[in-house]
Amino acid sequence: MIPTIQQAEAWLQEGKKMTPGLWDDHCRYVGQAARAIAERVSGMDPDKAQVLGMLHDIGRRFSGKGNLHIIDGYHFMMEQGCPEVARICLTHSFPYQDVNYCFGPWDVLPERDGEEEKERVSQLLKEITYDEYDRLIQLCDALATGEGFCLLEKRWIDLIMRYGPNEYMIPRWKATYEIKDSFEKKMGISIYELLPGVKENTFA
Ligand SMILES: [Fe+2]
Secondary structure, three states: OOOOHHHHHHHHHHHHHHOOOOHHHHHHHHHHHHHHHHOOOOOOOHHHHHHHHHHOOHHHHOOOOOOHHHHHHHHHHHHOOOHHHHHHHHHOOOOOOOOOOOOOOOOOOOOOOHHHHHHHHHHHHHOOOOOHHHHHHHHHHOOEOOOOEOOHHHHHHHHHHHHOOOOOHHHHHHHHHHHHHHHHHHHOOOHHHHOOOHHHHHHO
C-alpha cells in the first residue's frame, strides 16, 4: 500500500516532534522534486513519487542519527503495511548498490550493534532489484537540503565535510550522474531548470 500525501505529512509532523531538526523539510523537498520529475516521465505516478520522497528518511524520527535511520525507516514502514515505502527507506542511501557505499556512521547508539544493523541492511539490499522509483529517490535525495534544492555537487561537498572522504565516493557519484542523465533524457529538460531556487540555495 502507498500511503496518501496527507498520511505522509502526518508522519513527518509526528516525527519532527519526536526528533526535531530540518530533516522533515528535506523530506518534503525530496517529495516535491520526485513529483516534478515523475510528472514529466511517462508511466510514473506523481503521487506515489511524492509520497516515497516524503518518507524516504522517516527513520530519522527514531533517533535522527547516522545510518540507523535506514533500517529504522524500513521497519517502521513494514509495520505500517507499506513495503514499497520500506524498500525506499533502504535503497535511497545506495545509488551504488552495496552497503559499504554509504556515508555516515553505523555505530551511533551504545545500545545498538552498528555492525549487526549494517549486515541486516546489506542482506535486505541484495534482495532488491532497483526500479525507477528507487532511482528517482536516490537522485532527489542528492538534490535537496532542508532549505531547498541545490547542485548535486554542493550536497556532496557537505557530506565530505561532515564525514571525510572515502574510496566509495567516486563510484557513488558516477552512479548518481547516470541516474540524473537518464531522467533528464526522459524529461528532455535539465533537473536544474525544473526545480526552483537551485541558484539561490547553491550560491547563497
Ligand atoms: Fe534524505
